[in-house]
Amino acid sequence: xxxxxxxxxxxxxxxxxxxxxxxxxxxxxxxxxxxxxxxxxxxxxxxxxxxxxxxxxxxxxxxxxxxxxxxxxxxxxxxxxxxxxxxxxxxxxxxxxxxxxxxxx
Amino acid sequence: xxxxxxxxxxxxxxxxxxxxxxxxxxxxxxxxxxxxxxxxxxxxxxxxxxxxxxxxxxxxxxxxxxxxxxxxxxxxxxxxxxxxxxxxxxxxxxxxxxxxxxxxxxxxxxxxxxxxxxxxxxxxxxxxxxxxxxxxxxxxxxxxxxxxxxxxxxxxxxxxxxxxxxxxxxxxxxxxxxxxxxxxxxxxxxxxxxxxxxxxxxxxxxxxxxxxxxxxxxxxxxxxxxxxxxxxxxxxxxxxxxxxxxxxxxxxxxxxxxxxxxxxxxxxxxxxxxxxxxxxxxxxxxxxxxxxxxxxxxxxxxxxxxxxxxxxxxxxxxxxxxxxxxxxxxxxxxxxxxxxxxxxxxxxxxxxxxxxxxxxxxxxxxxxxxxxxxxxxxxxxxxxxxxxxxxxxxxxxxxxxxxxxxxxxxxxxxxxxxxxxxxxxxxxxxxxxxxxxxxxxxxxxxxxxxxx
Numbered sequence: 001x002x003x004x005x006x007x008x009x010x011x012x013x014x015x016x017x018x019x020x021x022x023x024x025x026x027x028x029x030x031x032x033x034x035x036x037x038x039x040x041x042x043x044x045x046x047x048x049x050x051x052x053x054x055x056x057x058x059x060x061x062x063x064x065x066x067x068x069x070x071x072x073x074x075x076x077x078x079x080x081x082x083x084x085x086x087x088x089x090x091x092x093x094x095x096x097x098x099x100x101x102x103x104x105x
Numbered sequence: 106x107x108x109x110x111x112x113x114x115x116x117x118x119x120x121x122x123x124x125x126x127x128x129x130x131x132x133x134x135x136x137x138x139x140x141x142x143x144x145x146x147x148x149x150x151x152x153x154x155x156x157x158x159x160x161x162x163x164x165x166x167x168x169x170x171x172x173x174x175x176x177x178x179x180x181x182x183x184x185x186x187x188x189x190x191x192x193x194x195x196x197x198x199x200x201x202x203x204x205x206x207x208x209x210x211x212x213x214x215x216x217x218x219x220x221x222x223x224x225x226x227x228x229x230x231x232x233x234x235x236x237x238x239x240x241x242x243x244x245x246x247x248x249x250x251x252x253x254x255x256x257x258x259x260x261x262x263x264x265x266x267x268x269x270x271x272x273x274x275x276x277x278x279x280x281x282x283x284x285x286x287x288x289x290x291x292x293x294x295x296x297x298x299x300x301x302x303x304x305x306x307x308x309x310x311x312x313x314x315x316x317x318x319x320x321x322x323x324x325x326x327x328x329x330x331x332x333x334x335x336x337x338x339x340x341x342x343x344x345x346x347x348x349x350x351x352x353x354x355x356x357x358x359x360x361x362x363x364x365x366x367x368x369x370x371x372x373x374x375x376x377x378x379x380x381x382x383x384x385x386x387x388x389x390x391x392x393x394x395x396x397x398x399x400x401x402x403x404x405x406x407x408x409x410x411x412x413x414x415x416x417x418x419x420x421x422x423x424x425x426x427x428x429x430x431x432x433x434x435x436x437x438x439x440x441x442x443x444x445x446x447x448x449x450x451x452x453x454x455x456x457x458x459x460x461x462x463x464x465x466x467x468x469x470x471x472x473x474x475x476x477x478x479x480x481x482x483x484x485x486x487x488x489x490x491x492x493x494x495x496x497x498x499x500x501x502x503x504x505x506x507x508x509x510x511x512x513x514x515x516x517x518x519x520x521x522x523x524x525x526x527x528x529x530x531x532x533x534x535x536x537x538x539x540x541x542x543x544x545x546x547x548x549x550x551x552x553x554x555x556x557x
Contacts, residue, residue, distance in 0.1 A: 017359045018537065021242065023359060027348070052466045052468070054466070060242070063361065063362070067347070067354070067377070068361075070351075070355055072355055074360075077242075081146075081534065082150065082533055082534060083534075084409065084453070086464075087455065088463070089148040090146055093463070094463060096462075096463065097468050
């Protein structure tokens with residue numbers, strides 16, 4: 001079944017993890033979907049790299065955090081927080097491509 | 106079973122809190138009131154410029170309530186990362202506020218001031234000894250970057266704060282500190298488990314952000330025992346749920362199972378969250394694992410120039426369809442016009458409505474809106490050059506005769522006069538590294554003042 005991430009997630013957010021990393025949290029609505037999402041690895045390094053047009057090496061990790069029904073991805077910031085050319089000092093608005101991501105469950 | 110109770114009034118000192126929530130917290134007889142006052146999140150400027158990102162009046166309001174309540178109950182108040190960045194000017198600003206609170210309210214107490222600003226010379230020696238390491242993905246530190254660095258702070262661990270408590274401090278104003286330390290220090294001094302204390306601190310540092318609905322300006326209460334800790338929001342409209350608390354453990358972290366801090370890691374692989382009541386969550390299993398070598402994280406920023414910005418918009422479909430070419434032509438005109446002046450500058454055009462928010466990460470570069478916002482930005486070695494470049498780019502773009510132009514009166518809508526804003530000094534992060542220290546107190550001198 002094809003679905004959009006925003007339809008199965010309760011929270012999709014991005015934030016700095018320090019000035020040199022961006023981290024994305026996807027918290028799912030229910031346990032069954034979360035389990036399927038983990039089993040099918042719908043969020044993986046290749047998907048994140050493709051979505052943000054970055055090399056796979058810049059995806060630092062993908063972590064399943066069961067206590068929060070969450071999958072987390074962290075990437076190298078394209079530039080450090082506040083560097084010249086920066087567009088989002090807090091990194092709080094970089095989640096957008098995930099919201100409309102189509103996934104196969 | 107013994108219990109240690111901690112009141113966290115607000116996520117950042119100066120963000121405020123409702124008095125009702127604070128009073129609910131005091132009814133629960135806390136052993137300590139603690140608050141985190143800073144972060145690197147607002148970017149590199151505040152550390153470099155020595156300025157706080159919170160407002161002095163708002164900080165004084167929060168601290169007055171905290172210190173008065175703490176003195177009435179004879180419990181300590183602990184503030185971490187004073188002044189937002191925890192350097193000397195930041196620390197001094199908060200110390201002055203605390204002194205005035207003491208005088209204006211006829212309060213007497215012993216205040217500890219824990220310094221966290223680090224001498225450049227110290228870091229140079231450590232770097233030459235090979236004891237400064239980058240945290241991935243930060244580049245290696247070079248002497249050149251160090252030389253340019255304006256201000257360096259170290260992120261203190263629990264030890265200096267525990268020492269200040271041991272030495273009888275009633276109000277502790279700490280410079281840059283690992284966020285959970287101010288909440289965990291009294292517990293660790295009393296012999297409670299460091300892992301549970303630090304994990305509780307990690308959640309309390311954001312106060313009610315870990316509740317649902319979340320808020321950064323409302324109080325949270327922590328109860329620590331020898332086996333677990335519990336979290337309770339103090340406003341009846343909020344609840345702690347296993348999900349809201351677990352989700353907060355993820356927040357702003359690369360890996361929620363392994364949280365590195367001064368002197369070791371917080372290991373949450375066996376952490377479990379239980380819904381104890383409708384609004385209280387119990388947490389067990391969090392462990393602190395000391396590392397072989399004690400390391401402290403350093404943060405430093407360097408000045409890279411002065412900024413001038415101009416904010417404008419365009420509503421012309423012909424102009425919008427050619428925006429990239431127009432920007433390039435304006436860049437070329439600026440460069441050509443000042444080619445003899447040998448100015449070094451950074452000129453940037455942020456196009457809102459296309460990729461103003463995401464920059465290089467934006468997957469959809471097509472403009473589909475009827476209007477776009479353009480922020481013209483110049484950064485140069487002096488404010489005067491930045492003004493010159495921004496002004497010239499702005500006027501060139503305003504009157505630029507691009508291909509197919511039929512609106513010959515002007516290309517930009519400015520919401521303000523003056524149209525250009527001098528934004529002052531610009532800083533960038535230059536140090537975000539760890540340094541090996543001989544002992545946890547090495548970098549953090551404690552000074553005592555009797556306030557009366």
